[in-house]
Amino acid sequence: MEWMVWTTPTAVFFAAIAAILLGMTAWELASPTVERKGFLPIATTRGDRLFIGLLSAAYIHLAVLGFTPLNLWLALGISILWLGILLRWG
Amino acid sequence: MTRSMPTTPDAVRKQAAAADARRRREARPVSRQWRRRGLMAAYILFVLLPIYWLLNMSFQSNSEILGALTLWPQDFTLEHYTRILTDSSWYMGYVNSIAYVVMNMLISISVALPAAYAFSRYRFIGDKHLFFWLLTNLMAPPAVFLLPYFQLYYTVGLFDTHVAVALAHCLFNIPLAVWILEGFMSGVPKEIDETAFIDGYSFPRFFVKIFIPMISSGIGVTLFFLFMFSWVELLLASTLTSTGAQPIGSVMTQTKGASGIDWGTLSAAGVLTILPGIIVVYFVRNHIAKGFALGRT
Amino acid sequence: MNDKLYNNRAWWLILPMLLLVAFSAIIPLMTVVNYSVQDVFDAHTRFFTGTEWFRETLNDPALQAALLRQFAFSLTVLAIEVPLGISIALLMPRKGWQASAVLILVTMPLLIPWNVVGSIWQIFTRGDIGLMGWGLRELGYGYNITRSAADAWGTIILMDVWHWTPLIALLCYSGLRAIPDAYYQAARIDRASRWAVFRYIQLPKLTNVLVIGVLLRFMHSFMIYAEPFVLTGGGPGSSTTFLSQTLTTMAIGQQDLGPSAAFSIIYFLIILLVCWIFYTAIMNLQKDKQNKGA
Numbered sequence: 308m309e310w311m312v313w314t315t316p317t318a319v320f321f322a323a324i325a326a327i328l329l330g331m332t333a334w335e336l337a338s339p340t341v342e343r344k345g346f347l348p349i350a351t352t353r354g355d356r357l358f359i360g361l362l363s364a365a366y367i368h369l370a371v372l373g374f375t376p377l378n379l380w381l382a383l384g385i386s387i388l389w390l391g392i393l394l395r396w397g
Numbered sequence: 398m399t400r401s402m403p404t405t406p407d408a409v410r411k412q413a414a415a416a417d418a419r420r421r422r423e424a425r426p427v428s429r430q431w432r433r434r435g436l437m438a439a440y441i442l443f444v445l446l447p448i449y450w451l452l453n454m455s456f457q458s459n460s461e462i463l464g465a466l467t468l469w470p471q472d473f474t475l476e477h478y479t480r481i482l483t484d485s486s487w488y489m490g491y492v493n494s495i496a497y498v499v500m501n502m503l504i505s506i507s508v509a510l511p512a513a514y515a516f517s518r519y520r521f522i523g524d525k526h527l528f529f530w531l532l533t534n535l536m537a538p539p540a541v542f543l544l545p546y547f548q549l550y551y552t553v554g555l556f557d558t559h560v561a562v563a564l565a566h567c568l569f570n571i572p573l574a575v576w577i578l579e580g581f582m583s584g585v586p587k588e589i590d591e592t593a594f595i596d597g598y599s600f601p602r603f604f605v606k607i608f609i610p611m612i613s614s615g616i617g618v619t620l621f622f623l624f625m626f627s628w629v630e631l632l633l634a635s636t637l638t639s640t641g642a643q644p645i646g647s648v649m650t651q652t653k654g655a656s657g658i659d660w661g662t663l664s665a666a667g668v669l670t671i672l673p674g675i676i677v678v679y680f681v682r683n684h685i686a687k688g689f690a691l692g693r694t
Numbered sequence: 695m696n697d698k699l700y701n702n703r704a705w706w707l708i709l710p711m712l713l714l715v716a717f718s719a720i721i722p723l724m725t726v727v728n729y730s731v732q733d734v735f736d737a738h739t740r741f742f743t744g745t746e747w748f749r750e751t752l753n754d755p756a757l758q759a760a761l762l763r764q765f766a767f768s769l770t771v772l773a774i775e776v777p778l779g780i781s782i783a784l785l786m787p788r789k790g791w792q793a794s795a796v797l798i799l800v801t802m803p804l805l806i807p808w809n810v811v812g813s814i815w816q817i818f819t820r821g822d823i824g825l826m827g828w829g830l831r832e833l834g835y836g837y838n839i840t841r842s843a844a845d846a847w848g849t850i851i852l853m854d855v856w857h858w859t860p861l862i863a864l865l866c867y868s869g870l871r872a873i874p875d876a877y878y879q880a881a882r883i884d885r886a887s888r889w890a891v892f893r894y895i896q897l898p899k900l901t902n903v904l905v906i907g908v909l910l911r912f913m914h915s916f917m918i919y920a921e922p923f924v925l926t927g928g929g930p931g932s933s934t935t936f937l938s939q940t941l942t943t944m945a946i947g948q949q950d951l952g953p954s955a956a957f958s959i960i961y962f963l964i965i966l967l968v969c970w971i972f973y974t975a976i977m978n979l980q981k982d983k984q985n986k987g988a
Contacts, residue, residue, distance in 0.1 A: 310548040310549075310551075310552050310725075311548075311721070311724060311725045311728055312725070312728045312729065312732060312734055312740055313728055314728060314731060314732060314742055316731060316744075317724070317727050317728045317731060320727070321724060321727075332522055332523065335522050335523075336522070349974060349978055352525075354523065354525070354526050355525075355526075358526065358529075358970075362963070362966065362967060362970065365963050366963070366967070369748065369752060369960065369963070372745055372748050372749055372752065373748065373749055373752030373753060374752070379745060433785050436781075436785055437782075437785045437786065437787070437796065440782055440785070440800075441796065441799050441800070443856065444799060444800060444802065444803060444856065444860070445799065446818070446825065446826075447814045447815060447818040447826075447856065448802065448803075448814065450814075450817060450818050450824065450825045451813075451814050451817060451818075454817060454823070462823055463822075463823065466822075466823060466825075466828050468825075504714070508710045508711040508714055509711060511707040511708075511710070511711070512707060512708045512710075512711035512712075514707060515704035515705075515707035515708050516708075518698060518699065518704070519698055519699050519700070519701045519704035520698045520699065520700045520701075521700070521701060521702045521703075521704045521705055522702055522705075524704075527708070527712075529970070529973060531715065532909070532969065532973065533965075533966055533969065534715060534718075534719050535909075535910070535913055536912075536913035536916070536917070536965045536966075536969055537719065537723075537962065537965075538916070538917035538919075538937070538938050538941070538958075538961065538962075538965075539917065539919075539938075540917065540919060540937075540938040540939075540941040540942045540945070540958075541726060541941065541958035541961065541962060542722045542723075542726070543942065543945060543946065544725075544726075544729070544945055544946075544951065545721070545722035545723075545725035545726055545729075546722055548725065549721060549722060549725070564714070564717070564718060565718060567714050567715065567718050568715065568718040568719055571711055571714060571715050572715065575711065576906065577906075580902065618868075624805075625804055625805055628805060628807060629804075629805065629806065629807045629808050630807075630808070631807055631808055631809050631920055632919055632920060632942075645807070646807045646808075646809050646810070649809070649810070649813070660817065660823065663813055663817075664813075664817065666810075667806075667810045667813055667814060670806060670807050670810050671802065671805065671806050671810075673805075674801075674802065674804070674805025674806065675798060675802065675805070677805065678797070678798050678801045678802075678805065679794075679798060682794050682797050682798060683794075685797060685864065685867070685868050685871075686793055686794070686797060686867075686868075686871055687868075687871060687872075
């Protein structure tokens with residue numbers, strides 16, 4: 308494990324991803340998702356919306372980080388908000 | 398259809414024109430066939446010219462190569478081939494490459510077969526996302542993974558072994574195998590599985606005795622692609638090995654000596670890397686020619 | 695698609711594959727993420743830098759240029775290889791010994807190790823000993839891939855077309871062979887034109903193989919490394935330095951683990967997005983087709 312040069316932030320990051328995946332699996336087992344059409348141009352399942360949300364979150368972070376002087380926590384806030392909107396209405 | 402004789406000059410002209418058009422339509426396939434052959438020949442010429450040039454170089458002595466441009470070997474020599482086939486540091490490169498390619502093919506196909514079956518027959522939690530995740534591994538550029546791989550295999554003590562390269566190539570070969578096999582399996586009607594289970598076949602017995610023979614040409618095609626992508630990849634293969642399992646591709650860099658590049662030996666080594674590929678295509682040509690549409694359209 | 699059984703025990707069939715791929719994919723990916731937030735000298739000497747590398751990489755003009763070049767290259771080769779590959783597949787003979795012979799000849803470039811492909815073209819295009827380089831010069835064209843960026847680009851694209859068109863051709867050829875003869879007979883009875891046969895019989899049957907072909911081509915063209923590295927070394931200047939080469943130079947050559955890891959992640963995100971869009975579009979097209987067919 309030593310060579311993987313873990314740091315606390317990255318460990319938290321991967322733990323969060325793993326927790327989200329586990330949570331989604333549990334949710335799926337409890338109440339299976341139905342494919343539906345929201346404001347996105349394609350019909351999506353819950354998992355699809357999560358993926359779109361996470362991918363766009365990555366791009367939001369990169370954009371804020373690379374091209375604006377704004378704080379990264381702001382990017383995180385926007386991303387979580389956007390993920391919530393996607394999951395609810397996407 | 399009866400053909401009445403024309404009565405007016407206008408009708409005569411019209412009928413003549415129609416007959417003419419018909420004749421031209423019937424004649425077209427012949428000229429078209431020649432055009433097809435011509436175009437095909439032109440393309441094959443384009444494919445073969447660089448390879449011919451490599452072959453040409455490999456039979457020339459280095460002084461002839463650097464002396465004057467000759468369209469075919471004036472002074473036919475096998476010295477480069479003899480050198481490669483008698484020097485163990487050279488021919489072991491081929492042995493190493495073939496060893497890890499074969500290992501990779503065996504590992505990949507044996508884990509990809511059940512996985513592809515699961516994807517083609519069942520729905521389960523996360524199936525679509527898992528499939529997409531597999532595909533993303535197909536696009537993972539080896540350059541990204543070079544250093545972690547080096548560290549990983551060094552740590553588990555596999556550095557400079559054939560297994561290391563075989564496992565590393567699983568990164569893109571297993572997803573590819575699952576993808577291709579899934580297409581073939583989806584083409585097999587599900588009723589066959591159901592009948593077999595009713596007849597009392599257990600799953601493993603059904604899979605080995607009935608299902609695998611049914612998709613044998615799919616397996617052939619998959620093995621061909623596995624061979625291809627493992628054989629041609631060198632960035633990972635040369636990073637994960639030093640001397641014990643060095644692939645031919647990195648042995649070839651030896652030809653860059655202090656006195657410039659040894660073109661003749663480089664060409665001969667290149668020619669020898671093409672041969673295994675030709676043998677493999679020769680074996681699977683009928684499976685490919687039989688046709689595969691990959692999945693149900 | 696709807697006739698699949700819902701059964702979560704299918705996970706057991708997936709498991710061996712999953713473990714192997716995860717070993718080769720997830721552990722290294724995690725390591726790359728870890729590298730990207732640190733300045734690593736060795737496992738014990740490292741400093742946390744946070745997001746510094748990402749900021750630096752995103753604003754690095756050399757990397758931006760490499761990225762643009764990469765897109766230009768990938769789109770160009772796709773635009774040439776896909777139509778050419780389909781045409782070759784249509785032209786390939788279907789029967790007899792010619793079919794086998796042509797198949798083997800056409801496939802040959804695919805099975806040559808990538809750095810050998812580079813060497814073949816290096817030899818072929820050299821002005822002094824190569825047929826193409828020498829021929830072009832004899833014809834009066836001052837061909838020089840080490841001096842002229844246009845020549846280098848043209849040659850790399852030609853090489854890629856030579857190397858990879860066979861993949862599209864091979865997949866399409868197989869797809870075409872899978873079409874039952876009855877379809878063609880029906881078309882002949884209807885006196886369908888050659889174009890109509892292609893558009894309404896052959897092309898629909900080719901969608902699946904074309905999806906595989908185009909996706910594979912996009913991915914491989916995006917990570918092209920060995921061929922241009924051997925042929926032009928990225929030059930003249932940096933006119934043919936593509937993403938993978940920039941990355942490898944950074945990681946191996948300069949030992950800049952942090953920036954190259956950050957760049958890897960950005961690279962990966964770009965590919966992920968492009969492939970996801972492509973994949974979703976294709977899957978939806980297929981779903982539409984199935985709904986119409988049903």
